[in-house]
Amino acid sequence: MTTILETQQLTKSFGNNQILKGIDSKIEKGEVIVVIGPSGSGKSTYLRCLNSLETSTSGTVSFEGQVVNQLSEEQLDKIREKMGMVFQSFNLFANYSVLQNLNLAPMYVQGISETEATQKSRALLAQVGLADKADAQPTSLSGGQQQRVAIARALAMNPDVMLFDEPTSALDPEMVGEVLNVIKDLAQTGMTMVIVTHEMGFAKNVADQVWFMDQGQLIEKGTPEQVFDHPQEARTKDFLSKILAS
Amino acid sequence: MKTKKHHLLIWVLLCLTLLVSSIAIAPQQETAAAPKTDAKLTAIKKRGYMVLGVSADYPPYEFHKTINGEDKVVGFDIDLARQVAKDIGVELRIKELGFDSLLGSLKTGKVDMIVSAMTPTPEREKEVAFSQPYLTVAQKVIVRKGEENKYRSVMAFKGQKVGVQKQTTQEQTAKDELSGAKVVSLEKVTDLILNLQQKKLNAVVVEAPVANAYVQTNKALTLANVKFTNADYGCAVAVAKGAPAYLANVNKTIKTVQKNGQFAKWQKTANTLMFSKQNFWQAYGSYFLKGTGITIVLTILGVFFGSLLGTLLALMKRAKNKLIKGIAVVYIQYFRGTPLLVQVFMIYFGTQVIHLNVSAFASAALALSLNSGAYVSEVIRSGIQSVAKGQSEAARSLGLSSKQTMRLVVLPQAVKTILPALGNEFISLLKESAIVSVIGVGELMFQTSVVQGSSFKPFLPLVIASLIYFALTLILSLVLRVFEKN
Numbered sequence A: 001m002t003t004i005l006e007t008q009q010l011t012k013s014f015g016n017n018q019i020l021k022g023i024d025s026k027i028e029k030g031e032v033i034v035v036i037g038p039s040g041s042g043k044s045t046y047l048r049c050l051n052s053l054e055t056s057t058s059g060t061v062s063f064e065g066q067v068v069n070q071l072s073e074e075q076l077d078k079i080r081e082k083m084g085m086v087f088q089s090f091n092l093f094a095n096y097s098v099l100q101n102l103n104l105a106p107m108y109v110q111g112i113s114e115t116e117a118t119q120k121s122r123a124l125l126a127q128v129g130l131a132d133k134a135d136a137q138p139t140s141l142s143g144g145q146q147q148r149v150a151i152a153r154a155l156a157m158n159p160d161v162m163l164f165d166e167p168t169s170a171l172d173p174e175m176v177g178e179v180l181n182v183i184k185d186l187a188q189t190g191m192t193m194v195i196v197t198h199e200m201g202f203a204k205n206v207a208d209q210v211w212f213m214d215q216g217q218l219i220e221k222g223t224p225e226q227v228f229d230h231p232q233e234a235r236t237k238d239f240l241s242k243i244l245a246s
Numbered sequence B: 001m002k003t004k005k006h007h008l009l010i011w012v013l014l015c016l017t018l019l020v021s022s023i024a025i026a027p028q029q030e031t032a033a034a035p036k037t038d039a040k041l042t043a044i045k046k047r048g049y050m051v052l053g054v055s056a057d058y059p060p061y062e063f064h065k066t067i068n069g070e071d072k073v074v075g076f077d078i079d080l081a082r083q084v085a086k087d088i089g090v091e092l093r094i095k096e097l098g099f100d101s102l103l104g105s106l107k108t109g110k111v112d113m114i115v116s117a118m119t120p121t122p123e124r125e126k127e128v129a130f131s132q133p134y135l136t137v138a139q140k141v142i143v144r145k146g147e148e149n150k151y152r153s154v155m156a157f158k159g160q161k162v163g164v165q166k167q168t169t170q171e172q173t174a175k176d177e178l179s180g181a182k183v184v185s186l187e188k189v190t191d192l193i194l195n196l197q198q199k200k201l202n203a204v205v206v207e208a209p210v211a212n213a214y215v216q217t218n219k220a221l222t223l224a225n226v227k228f229t230n231a232d233y234g235c236a237v238a239v240a241k242g243a244p245a246y247l248a249n250v251n252k253t254i255k256t257v258q259k260n261g262q263f264a265k266w267q268k269t270a271n272t273l274m275f276s277k278q279n280f281w282q283a284y285g286s287y288f289l290k291g292t293g294i295t296i297v298l299t300i301l302g303v304f305f306g307s308l309l310g311t312l313l314a315l316m317k318r319a320k321n322k323l324i325k326g327i328a329v330v331y332i333q334y335f336r337g338t339p340l341l342v343q344v345f346m347i348y349f350g351t352q353v354i355h356l357n358v359s360a361f362a363s364a365a366l367a368l369s370l371n372s373g374a375y376v377s378e379v380i381r382s383g384i385q386s387v388a389k390g391q392s393e394a395a396r397s398l399g400l401s402s403k404q405t406m407r408l409v410v411l412p413q414a415v416k417t418i419l420p421a422l423g424n425e426f427i428s429l430l431k432e433s434a435i436v437s438v439i440g441v442g443e444l445m446f447q448t449s450v451v452q453g454s455s456f457k458p459f460l461p462l463v464i465a466s467l468i469y470f471a472l473t474l475i476l477s478l479v480l481r482v483f484e485k486n
């Protein structure tokens, strides 16, 4: 097994407010990790540290064996290229069509010609079931469709790992399924993924490992069965009982 | 070479001393004492023309008049200047300047003489040389018609508000001789008259030719029968120092035209021209047109360069480098935190201090650009801020650099908020540009005061100017609204 992402004693503070309090974690190639935890526990911050959208306060983040903390801006751009990120609020570029959203990074970052990029983008749109929406404007799409475009956009860069930050939290319930199905299909292809979600059923189904985060710390890690059915930590039990009750 | 120069200098100095002492002792002998020629006179003759510096907004001395459809500078000062040139045997060219820039232009050789209702004062005599006076002027008091009986002596002004033009002989006279009067100093005669009509002033002290003109054209005003004891003064031609033969030529012309009655004829002509009835639009329409044109050009220049500068400043303000960021922050704070009027003066006079010869128009365009740059940068900054943070995060997460993110994702979206705000900046700059009239740029406000001066109508030109500004901003905002919809 090769380790793709690793953090050691990772901390992150905003001012005097320490959000991440020393996180040791390791993500192996082909693994699907689901991160769960209460609101404000630092899940998003953790993901953003993984792809250097936030710079860590102390500790290290390594990507494919390379410590990223000391890298220059240009080198960090190169690293982000290989990590796709999907946001809760989709964040499709409002000034471009769906197809252009997918084409942009391949053309300007990888220098691929527009024809080649378009060919690949269309294939990806077909993969997420939106072949007919290539020329639509993002705002004309439903939330579920937008999120599927966002996933396709991230995949257009051929990432080595995909990071999902609550990809279905902003969706109407009837659209959650279509997005989760796309992610499930992606898991089948062997894509390495870190997924922050509150969809416990989905987590059980797709995760190789479930991590429970609380107050800036990774409290418990294990297979879905271990964490969901036999949680060891009191805080995990507490969290799960609240989730299941709701 | 060096010694030669030295000789010349001594020679000039000698002549000058001689001249000055001869003027002091016996003015009538000065012509005899002057040498036949000097460097200045030779240069003028060789050139074939001489340049008159004049501030042509002071009828009947010098003013604009449309004659046979052509805009001309007329007045007895101009006639005198033309005669001086004729007697020297060269052509006359007229250069219009603000009164305040006249002396400086003479000293730097931009003009060869000033004939512009200028009175020799000790301060001015330090800078330039004056001819003997060609006109002696008395002071008059203008009051509202029907109130002239209240003001029969200098004592009658006790406690009354009396208007004078700032830094003029009249200001001194009013303070010295109208005992107990509250002297109010304003910039322009037209403002004084306006205030008098609106009863904000009870009397105005101006010199006789101007007073006569206003009383003749305005039925609501009349002259008070007040005699000053020590208030007459003369108007003289100014030339550069150190040209005794040239000055002697000027004095000779003055003497001649006074003796043969020519000067009196010119005065009459000027008065007739001044009062000749003309359709207001025919006479002054072109001034408003020209002023509007210059105002529009200034605004466009200001917005264009202001936008370039503003973009640069907005980017500088986002820079990581503390120095670059600091410069932008201080710049923006300074230009937003000080009056445009002060900035205009600083640039116009500041460039002169460092010996850069920047025209008033260029100074005005520069000041407006620098000022608008500070405001535009804030417009751009808030435009950038209006774009959701998720947009740039998504771009960065795909590997786009911060520059690419700015160029490809953020700015194209920011433009939607920036354009309308930029339009508002355009409108406010158009209005603000009126300020640059203070340094003599011929934009709408400046032309308005020219018309106020030469038409003896202090109020109507203001109304017209305000309507033109209003129309311009209205059109502009309508155009912007159409743009915004698309």
Ligand SMILES: Nc1ncnc2c1ncn2[C@@H]1O[C@H](COP(=O)(O)OP(=O)(O)OP(=O)(O)O)[C@@H](O)[C@H]1O
Binding pocket: A014, A019, A037, A038, A039, A040, A041, A042, A043, A044, A045, A046
């Ligand atoms: N840029 C920032 N500046 C200051 N505080 C921040 C910033 N980003 C996050 N925080 C704080 O860090 C804490 C953890 O935020 P984070 O978004 O990582 O939590 P989360 O686990 O993702 O929660 P949620 O489930 O609500 O998304 C929150 O209290 C948040 O207010």
Ligand SMILES: [Mg+2]
Binding pocket: A043, A044, A045, A165, A166
């Ligand atoms: Mg979050």
